[in-house]
Amino acid sequence: MIWQVSLLILYTVSLFIIFIFSVGQAYLIFFYLKSKREKEIIPVLQNDIPKVTVQLPLYNELYVVERLINSVCDLNYPKEKLEIQVLDDSDDDSLILTKRIIAEKQAQGFDIVHIARTKNIGFKAGALQNGLNIAKGEFIAIFDADFLPEKDFLIQLIPYFNQAKIGMVQSRWGHINKDYSLLTKVQGFGLDGHFTIEQTGRNKAGLFMNFNGTAGIWRKTCIMDAGGWQHDTLTEDLDLSYRAQLKGWQFQYVEDVATPAELPVELNAFRSQQHRWTKGAIETSKKMVKEIWKADVGLKKKIFGTLHLMNSYVFLFVFLTSILSIPVLFIKNEGNINPIYFQLMSVFLIGFVIVTLFYLIANFSKKESLKAFAKLFPMFLSVSMALSFHNSIAVLEGLFGFKSDFIRTPKFNITNLKEGFKSNIYVKHGLPKAFYVELFLSLYFFTGLVFAIYYKDFGLFPFHLMLFTGFSTLTFYSVKSKLA
Structure with a gap:
């Protein structure tokens, strides 16, 4: 009994x-649902176009590096206002291909640089911080290797930085291969829930939300003010998101702008992604929950921030x-x-x-x-x-x-x-x-x-x-x- x-x-x-x-x-x-009843005012790009640095963190991306760089170079944004940093920690033959593609783009007049570190310290977070230290742009756009930004990505999202305290703007993830198999359909289904209900709901309710690691733009001063990219967790994006918002920076989620990406088509790849996201979120919760409860942000944000990090x-x-x-x-x-x-x-x-x-x-x-x-x-x-x-x-x-x-x-x-x-x-x-x-x-x-x-x-x-x-x-x- x-x-x-x-x-x-x-x-x-x-x-x-x-x-x-x-x-x-x-x-x-x-x-x-409440947000859908409100009429959203979509800002437009002003005449004073800011300098943007696009960061592309790479590690052994032989199959997708060419399409990634091509899509970024196709962005509808003035060349003189665009810097592209290829943050390449690769240690395989993809390095040769990447160097060749970059040389071709440089010959076409693009301000594109190949930044290859001798030591892969801090993984993606280390690469992003290394590039940030020498970035020319006022704003930093980030794309993982499996993403293909639409041509108007910058034109659509940069205007949302129309207030000085807006520190990050995140787009919705799209899927270029959702119908490939049952496995990709299931992944797309779950991600659509997150990028539709969860991100919009958090943003409209004034709760903490997170940068999703890619397909978004940061204000450079926001990253620096929050302490920069840190690699003591596996989810450097979630960690920085909370540090920035606890500093008073505001985030904006734009559901209507989708950035297509490739879903993992193989189970082991999907598992490794899930493991990293899950473990990293736990590491971030251990680091940041106590900071949330110390902050003067109101009880509602504390409760839902805790639920978010401990989800x-x-x-x-x-x-x-x-x-x-x-x-x-x-x-x-x-x-x-x-x-x-x-x-x-x-x-x-x-x-x-x-x-x-x-x-x-x-x-x-x-x-x-x-x-x-x-x-x-x-x-x-x-x-x-x-x-x-x-x-x-x-x-x-x-x-x-x-x-x-x-x-x-x-x-x-x-x-x-x-x-x-x-x-x-x-x-x-x-x-x-x-x-x-x-x-x-x-x-x-x-x-x-x-x-x-x-x-x-x-x-x-x-x-x-x-x-x-x-x-x-x-x-x-x-x-x-x-x-x-």
């Missing part, structure tokens, strides 16, 4: 924590809830627990309703059909819950201070199924360490389906079905990557 009560308490606490974060999402939904902890509780759900099924049908407890637990379904509304509204904002949502949302939830195992490891590494290198996400420069990635020299084709655990977990949650039929108790059946589907999907893509 004691072990049953202990498990149920742990299960309830996990569900309650997930519910709290869901309530935070409901608040963002409210402000997103990655949800993965840990989602995984814990998932693992405990099968013992809970046994306890419900074999134990001596009052049935009222299980009836009361249904209140946590409100959290699921909130999450559904979050992505449903984002789906409609993208002018996608209800049919498309119905097809993709269950798979998105399934894969997201299955990723909770992998991301929980990242949470624990960040929590207990386990240091790791900045692992880049391999780029592929492929947009349709006819283009494979078998010959990509950056892809690791072996089975990941997590493969066997995820295979076991897919079988584990399959037993949940079996016992639901045995007990004729289908309350957790949809939950276990999604978990089984999610872990099976990850297992499938792991094998597919090995065979590619």
Whole structure:
């Protein structure tokens, strides 16, 4: 009896924590919808055009460096007002290609420089700070290697710096290969929710928001005033965002300007990206939450800033809830627990309703059909819950201070199924360490389906079905990557 009560308490606490974060999402939904009723005044570029430095942090980007530099050189902005810094920490043959492309652009009259460090200290953050120290521009635009800015990117976003305290302007991420596979569709679906509801909601509610590491523009003095780029976390963008806003700088999110990017088409690349984002967010929360509560920013910003920075902890509780759900099924049908407890637990379904509304509204904002949502949302939830195992490891590494290198996400420069990635020299084709655990977990949650039929108790059946589907999907893509 004691072990049953202990498990149920742990299960309830996990569900309650997930519910709290869901309530935070409901608040963002409210402000997103409110913003849609307001008429936004779009500023225009004035005659006094400022100098802009475009920073392109690279590390072994053989397949995408040429299209990146070409797209930046195609920006509709006066050449004399544009400086391009190629911050190249590469240590492979891509260096030769990059140097050749830069030489060609210099011959065409572009102010483009190749900055290659002898030591890759601080990874991306170190490269950005190194370039910042010699940047000529009043504003700093940043693009990762997998992004392709539209020609009017600077013309559209620079006018938003019409107030002296605006320190950063962020555009929405688009996707050039969202329809490549089920894996990219799921990624795009999740990112659209973040860049539609979450970023707009935070911005319009006057809450802390974050620079997303790329496809945005900083005021140079804002970066310097906030202490510059620091590399003591894996999410230097999130870290700098909070340091800048705690200094009084304001951010602007522009949902209507999209910057297309390539989504990872291979599972291991997607995993490394998720691991870095998750672990880095935990590291940043350890660094910055105490600073938020010391600051004079108001209780609302403190609460939602804390929820924002600690959001990655949800993965840990989602995984814990998932693992405990099968013992809970046994306890419900074999134990001596009052049935009222299980009836009361249904209140946590409100959290699921909130999450559904979050992505449903984002789906409609993208002018996608209800049919498309119905097809993709269950798979998105399934894969997201299955990723909770992998991301929980990242949470624990960040929590207990386990240091790791900045692992880049391999780029592929492929947009349709006819283009494979078998010959990509950056892809690791072996089975990941997590493969066997995820295979076991897919079988584990399959037993949940079996016992639901045995007990004729289908309350957790949809939950276990999604978990089984999610872990099976990850297992499938792991094998597919090995065979590619």
